[in-house]
Amino acid sequence: MIKTEKQRVVTPEYLFFEAPRTRSYITGSEAANEAVRRGNVDIAIAYPITPQSETMQQVGELYAEGYLRDYYRAEDEVGAFAAMSGASRTGVRCLTASSGPGLMRGLETVASWPGHRLPLVFLIMCRVINAPLSIQPDNLELGYMLLTGNVVLHAENQQDFFDYTLAGFVISEKCEVTLPVAVAVDGFFVTHARGWVEMPSADLKLPARECYSEAVPMIDNENPPIRIARDAPIQKSNFISYQMHAAWQQEIQAALERSRQWITRYLGGLIEVVNPGAETMLIASGSAVSQSREAVRQAEEAGKEVGLIKIKSLRPFPGEELRQACAHAKRIIVPEFNCIGWLNREVRSTLYGWVDAEIADGPRVCGGITMPTEMILEWVFEGKPL
Amino acid sequence: MRDFRDYLALDRLPHMWCAGCGHGIVLGALARAFSDLDLDPSQIVVVTGIGCWGKADDYLRTNALHGTHGRALAFATGVKGARPSLQVVALMGDGDGVTIGGNHLIHAARRNLSITGLMVNNYNYGMTGGQYSATTPYGGLTTTSREGCPEEAFDTCALVAAAGAALVARTSAYQPAQLRALLRQALTTPGFSFVEVASTCPTYFGRFNQAPGPAEQLKDVAASVGSPGIVAKRQVDDFHARYWRIHGKGDEHER
Ligand SMILES: Cc1ncc(C[n+]2csc(CCOP(=O)(O)OP(=O)(O)O)c2C)c(N)n1
Ligand code: SF4
Numbered sequence: 001m002i003k004t005e006k007q008r009v010v011t012p013e014y015l016f017f018e019a020p021r022t023r024s025y026i027t028g029s030e031a032a033n034e035a036v037r038r039g040n041v042d043i044a045i046a047y048p049i050t051p052q053s054e055t056m057q058q059v060g061e062l063y064a065e066g067y068l069r070d071y072y073r074a075e076d077e078v079g080a081f082a083a084m085s086g087a088s089r090t091g092v093r094c095l096t097a098s099s100g101p102g103l104m105r106g107l108e109t110v111a112s113w114p115g116h117r118l119p120l121v122f123l124i125m126c127r128v129i130n131a132p133l134s135i136q137p138d139n140l141e142l143g144y145m146l147l148t149g150n151v152v153l154h155a156e157n158q159q160d161f162f163d164y165t166l167a168g169f170v171i172s173e174k175c176e177v178t179l180p181v182a183v184a185v186d187g188f189f190v191t192h193a194r195g196w197v198e199m200p201s202a203d204l205k206l207p208a209r210e211c212y213s214e215a216v217p218m219i220d221n222e223n224p225p226i227r228i229a230r231d232a233p234i235q236k237s238n239f240i241s242y243q244m245h246a247a248w249q250q251e252i253q254a255a256l257e258r259s260r261q262w263i264t265r266y267l268g269g270l271i272e273v274v275n276p277g278a279e280t281m282l283i284a285s286g287s288a289v290s291q292s293r294e295a296v297r298q299a300e301e302a303g304k305e306v307g308l309i310k311i312k313s314l315r316p317f318p319g320e321e322l323r324q325a326c327a328h329a330k331r332i333i334v335p336e337f338n339c340i341g342w343l344n345r346e347v348r349s350t351l352y353g354w355v356d357a358e359i360a361d362g363p364r365v366c367g368g369i370t371m372p373t374e375m376i377l378e379w380v381f382e383g384k385p386l
Numbered sequence: 387m388r389d390f391r392d393y394l395a396l397d398r399l400p401h402m403w404c405a406g407c408g409h410g411i412v413l414g415a416l417a418r419a420f421s422d423l424d425l426d427p428s429q430i431v432v433v434t435g436i437g438c439w440g441k442a443d444d445y446l447r448t449n450a451l452h453g454t455h456g457r458a459l460a461f462a463t464g465v466k467g468a469r470p471s472l473q474v475v476a477l478m479g480d481g482d483g484v485t486i487g488g489n490h491l492i493h494a495a496r497r498n499l500s501i502t503g504l505m506v507n508n509y510n511y512g513m514t515g516g517q518y519s520a521t522t523p524y525g526g527l528t529t530t531s532r533e534g535c536p537e538e539a540f541d542t543c544a545l546v547a548a549a550g551a552a553l554v555a556r557t558s559a560y561q562p563a564q565l566r567a568l569l570r571q572a573l574t575t576p577g578f579s580f581v582e583v584a585s586t587c588p589t590y591f592g593r594f595n596q597a598p599g600p601a602e603q604l605k606d607v608a609a610s611v612g613s614p615g616i617v618a619k620r621q622v623d624d625f626h627a628r629y630w631r632i633h634g635k636g637d638e639h640e641r
Pocket of ligand 1: 438440454455478480482510511514519587
């Protein structure tokens with residue numbers, strides 16, 4: 001398919017910061033789709049799963065309208081994500097998406113993307129992964145994503161989903177990054193609910209991917225990463241092989257670190273802080289941020305100032321920012337939409353030895369239940385067990 | 387005209403395969419088929435999975451993509467999907483191709499992207515130490531079937547043919563000239579082409595089940611193939627022909 005010539009190519013800076021925006025009341029799926037429309041995407045490959053399906057169906061419509069060059073349905077998530085690897089390595093702009101069980105099935109490939117240095121955007125519409133079967137929102141799967149070397153952003157609402165997806169293409173393709181960017185959002189709460197989204201004109205789009213200015217050449221047998229797999233010493237269990245692989249893994253971690261500057265530029269920082277001086281701080285990501293905002297408001301009505309730190313980027317994790325923002329805190333509460341509390345663990349290990357605050361072990365909901373603000377307030381006022 | 391050595395990374399030799407392993411014979415036939423067709427190495431992408439045969443791309447001077455175990459065809463699908471003008475070849479062992487990768491194999495055959503799948507069947511998992519695969523014959527001795535494999539083997543060619551591939555062929559490493567000719571045909575056939583090569587793993591399957599010595603084992607695997615040659619052939623519109631037709635875009639081969 002030849003791409004439409006209806007759109008004008010503009011710089012990311014113009015598209016993100018200068019182009020006039022108009023407001024639309026749309027679902028999260030539609031917001032992601034509008035980002036793809038302006039993203040100058042070449043190829044989208046995915047396997048259907050609720051609640052991701054709606055977005056990828058809409059991407060199919062974009063394809064029919066000429067906004068994408070190619071669009072396929074793979075045989076399963078491993079097939080989809082592996083095909084993404086192949087397509088991205090040929091230098092085109094790539095998009096895929098999945099939810100809960102689909103992400104888990106394809107995790108083998110997802111974990112190999114960073115080592116292959118593959119720019120692409122992976123949308124995650126979070127969903128229950130554990131039995132018994134459920135399609136409800138619960139972001140347990142993000143706990144696994146944190147271990148993969150992908151950049152992982154967590155959108156709070158429809159606006160974020162639009163902004164992070166569009167920025168994701170640019171961040172992912174920066175030479176010093178050259179890594180996949182996962183943009184997660186809580187299923188249904190955001191994907192199937194409407195919210196106001198401010199967007200630049202659909203007549204504008206990002207410049208095409210410039211694969212030759214990225215960190216590694218395209219499908220090239222003579223350079224890393226493939227060179228590392230093929231060189232004879234690497235096949236042996238010896239010092240040189242350990243060193244080469246270790247160096248490559250460290251380089252991926254370093255590339256993740258280098259993505260901070262671009263996340264800061266395009267997302268306005270890795271965190272957002274509300275009521276910075278408060279002694280009680282809520283730390284949250286995704287939909288839990290929206291619930292926490294409301295809890296902060298209700299606490300204020302009841303005469304108590306509560307602060308909130310929204311974590312936009314889970315990988316790289318905003319360690320330094322959190323330490324500073326929590327320096328004066330006495331009590332930290334981490335509301336989450338999963339039973340394991342992966343964010344709580346991140347927060348604890350980041351703040352350990354840096355702050356005097358007590359860190360509460362909750363609150364958490366799972367299985368698709370939303371988090372009532374009363375629940376957060378209980379932890380604020382009644383001091384649930386630490 | 388390019389010589390077959392132009393496709394081989396001779397500076398990488400000696401290769402990592404065991405003495406007597408059939409993989410080198412298959413690699414030689416592939417390089418010769420490339421040179422017979424005078425293919426431009428910069429336009430070839432060899433996609434491999436994981437396994438001893440999956441290391442074959444190390445010795446080729448083409449583009450390459452070394453994926454994960456069983457996924458060579460899935461990676462290849464993305465390469466061909468994004469860049470239809472490239473010559474894409476997926477190299478798979480029997481473990482890679484039809485055991486862990488079975489789902490991708492049947493869908494590649496059904497989808498009929500113009501990719502060539504070259505599966506070397508040595509009847510077991512060489513790289514991991516000789517365990518049984520989906521092509522180990524009933525009763526075959528392997529490190530995970532010390533008293534004989536209790537499962538039946540796939541007839542992979544029949545499977546791929548039934549799934550709709552354009553060209554399906556079978557031969558053995560004992561017949562490298564025929565293999566070379568079949569590969570020439572596969573590389574120029576529109577749609578999915580699949581060549582299965584019965585080969586030797588003298589270190590494991592051969593040692594446990596076949597005649598003593600790699601040379602004699604080559605005769606064993608040749609005998610196991612029965613009548614080598616084309617198994618199935620059908621005129622198909624390859625994926626892109628159908629894809630572009632349904633989207634009303636005609637032939638858009640060059641992008
Ligand atoms: C997901 C995954 N599972 C298992 C393995 C371990 N593994 C590596 S190679 C291999 C089998 C290789 O056998 P085959 O494809 O027949 O090739 P050969 O080594 O015989 O040439 C296995 C099971 C792996 N690398 N990845
Ligand atoms: S283990 Fe078997 S398949 Fe692997 S290199 Fe040795 S002989 Fe060949």
